[in-house]
Each structure stands twice: as C-alpha cells, then as structure tokens.
Amino acid sequence: MNPLGKKLSIILSLVVACCLPFLTNNYWLDVATLALFYIVLAQGLNVVVGFAGLLDLGYAAFFAVGAYTTGILMTVYQWSFWLTLPVSMAIAAVVGVIIGAPTLRLRSDYLAIVTLGFGEIIRILAINLDITGSASGIYGIPRPSIGSYMLAGQMDFYYLILIIAILAVLAVKRLGSSRIGRAWMYIREDEDAAEAMGINRIKMKLLAYSIGAVIGSLGGSVFAVKMSAIAPLSFSFTQSIMILLAVVLGGLGSIPGVVLGAVLVIALPELLRSVEDWRYLIFGVALVAMMLFRPQGLWPARYDTGKDSAHEADTLRTEGSDRDVQLDSEKCNA
C-alpha cells in the first residue's frame, strides 16, 4: 500500500470508530467496546510475543493486575479512577519483571509453560485472597468522572477505551521502530547472535515483559470501571489464549494485523450467533483453515513475507499455528 493509501485507510477507520456509537445499537456497541479492549490487550501482548518473540500463555495475569489494582484502590481506599492508573501501571511493570526474571534463560515451550503457571498463580491468588474479594470478586466499583461529568453510559466507555486503544497502538508502533524495538527483533530472530552484537539480552527481555504488562494493566483498569464488578473468571487461561489468538491470527509483530485480529476474535463469534450451537465449531474450523492456508497471519508484519524468509521465521510460524490448532480443539470441546 502506498503511503497516501495507508494514511487514508487509517483516517477512514478512525472516522468509522468515532462515528460507530451513532450508527449502531447498544448490543453492537458493546461488542465494539469489547473488541477495543482486545485491541489494547493484544497490542500489549504483541510487544512480548510479536516483537520480542517470548511466548506468553499467561498474559491475562497483567489484565487482572490492572483490574484488581484499580478495583481495590477505588472501593477500599476511595481513590479517583485516574489516580489508580499510574499505580496499576507501576505494579504491573514490577509484576512483569517478577515474571520475566526467572524465565530469562528459558526458551519456547519451557517459557510458555512457566508463563502459563504464572497466569494461573495470579488467578488463584485472586480467588483466595480476601482483599480481592475471593471468588465473588470486587463489585460496586464507582464510575469515573471528568470534572463534574460522570462516565456512566455505554458510549462514554466506548470513547474512553477507544482513546486508550489509540494510545496503545501509537505507543507500540513507536516502540517497534525504535532502537529498543530493533533490539527485540534481533533477540527474536537469533538471541545468541544478538548478544554477540552487544545487545543486553536480560534488560531487553525484562523491558518487553514490563511494557507488555503496563499496556495490559491499562486495559484491566478501564475494564474494572466499565464493568463496575470484576471476578477471577474474567482472567482465566482461556482469556490469555484468546488474546494470543488475536495476535497470531492478525500476524505476529504486525500492528494493523493485531488490530484486525482482535476485532475478528470478538466479532466473528457474534456474527455467527445466528447458527447458535454451531458457532464455536465454525469459528474453530475457520481458525484451523486460516492457520493451514495463511500461517503468517491475516496481515503479516513485513518480515514474514512468503517462502523466501528464513528458516527461523518458518519455525516460529509453524509453532504458532500448531498451538492454534490445539487451542481450537479446546474451544470446540468447551
């Protein structure tokens, strides 16, 4: 696509996103809001999995950290929503480092298993701790307000998360083309060679986890005030997988791809509602087909173009697709 076409399509999709509340009913507005949440989360995970190549199966943990931090600070300590944001981001960054540090030496499958474990730890902590309201979660989270205007309606939250999503996309885009972004890419492509070229592997990996965590927690904080109640159920393993699915479906490391992937992961099951019980089966089959015929994702990053790219890139892709096939079968069983 030429630069002009690119600009036009970005402006067009922004205009559509801004006008959407006036064009549709509450039901679809809710679906769109959820899709925007997924865009934020998937972009955060894109930093970890897409840029740095660290497979994370417990990403919902950061989503939970954001949501619970905001929930607890607002209900127990009566903080303003906006003040909770920096706190939950800071906590998420620290949690990111805590999860990242012991996994630094691990690669591929082993890394995936450890991150999965951490995701479960956070969820089970939330179920068992008193401060997180145990299994019933936290409810009665107050609505945020800007000055005297209280954000309460569906449309308010739609615009709030739209702004966060735009910020997340911009931030990830800038990061991707920065020196840090290049360092992540080098680590993803060949960790040893990157290290031999003078990249501080440990620092860069921890940074990827932290930044991914911060973006995820931001989504979580907004989620908490939007739903006004949160429970451990929202941060299950399936949630992590759905976010990962959005990233892989769209195209690892590709920013427009991940946006598209997030929208599809939310919108497709809704569109298929007419076929009732069959919808997840059809969704699953569509995903399997997609991974067979277009394993690099719907809108792949520039580097994963066709067969001429490297062996490493191929392995990464096949690994990704294998996982999705597995996860489809899980979904079908569910």
Add this chain to the structure above:
Amino acid sequence: MSTLLTIDNVHSFYGKIEALKGISLEVRQGEIVALLGSNGAGKSTTLKTISGLVRPGKGDILLNGKSIVGLPPHQIVEAGIIHVPEGRRIFAGLTVRENLELGGFTQKKKKDVIAAGIEQAFSMFPRLKERSTQLGGTLSGGEQQMLAICRGLMARPKLLMLDEPSMGLAPIIVQEIMHIIREINKQGTTILLIEQNAKAALRLAHRGYVLETGRIVMENTAEVLRGDQSIVKAYLGA
C-alpha cells in the same frame, strides 16, 4: 607491538566436560592470529569464552591489560571485541541494511557513525549495496559471510574474531573473503581467526596456535607452521 589480548591459563566447561584445559595465548596489536585444530579441539569455545558467551571456570582474559572475565557479552562488545560466530548467524528475516544497523547497536545515538560504517561496508562489498533492501536469508553463502563480517565491523572493534569464515563456501569465494580479511587488517583491525582451512589461514596470518583437545600444543609464526611437516600432515590435509 603491544599486546591487545592476553588469555592466561583459561579453563572452560560445558557442564562437567572441560572443553578448555588451560589455554594461554596472546594477540598483539595489528596482528592476524590463526587458531588451528581439528573438530572439538576447543577453537570455538576459546572465542566464546573471550566474548563472554561462555564463562571460564578458571583463568584470566585481559584486553589492553584490563580483565574482562565475568563481564556480560554486551559489555565485552562495548569494550571492543566483536565475535562473528560460526555459521554466520546473520538475521535471515531482516534486510541487509538492518543487519548492518544491528552491528552498530552499541554506537547508540551516533547515527553518523552507523551511516559511515554502512557506507564503508558497501564500498568494501558493492554487492551488499545492490542488495541492501533484500532479506539476509536470500543472500548466497558468500554474501552472507561478507554481511556477517561487515556487521561485526560496524561496532568499530579493536579485535575482530572470526569463526570459520570460509565454512561451506566455494573456493573462489574463500579467496575473496581471505583477501578482504587482509584488507580489514591493513586498515588497522586486529584479527583472531579460526579456520579449518589451515592452509588458507596460515597464508593470511602472522602467527598461529594449534589446539588439540583443549590444550595448545604448538605456537609459532605462520611461516614456521606452514613449513612444519607434522602440522601439515595432521591439520592441513597435505
């Protein structure tokens, strides 16, 4: 000639296996030094130990008289030692230019240094310039090796370590690579070279060390090593 790199009685281990059993060698400013030996002699381990990818169990490594043992690899790169690993290890999914930019990663904000380095690489290997937007993986083996060497030079190393630059390349390309290595050396970069192709290496190098199962069994000027019949038989495949 002053000593650039000194390795003093270094032992390195892979788990319990002792790969280096007390290696001592030195590389002087401006030299090309060749490390020779058969498979498993410890040549690559020696380079990996110098660049910090493997930590020595015992012994000391000095760069310009300062110990670099225990430093993480990225700090050793910043100190001026670049390791061009075996099998080239270029980034197949990145373009030629991006591969070169990576080499200048330690130059941080110095965009002009990176630009100058890329220019230098392109003037040394015009073929890389033609292919600057091509993915690294689409280059031929020889071109990939050239790219790997140029990528290493981007950090302006004091010492460039090359691990088997001729591996898997056509003889004519090997000659070209050897010629380039000499050029790089003439422009002032000290080189530590591993080669299976000992004949070619000894034509190029000033001095050589012969390794055997983790020990240095011989060291001398390249001229003497070239003339030593036992070496020729054992390692040079005469």
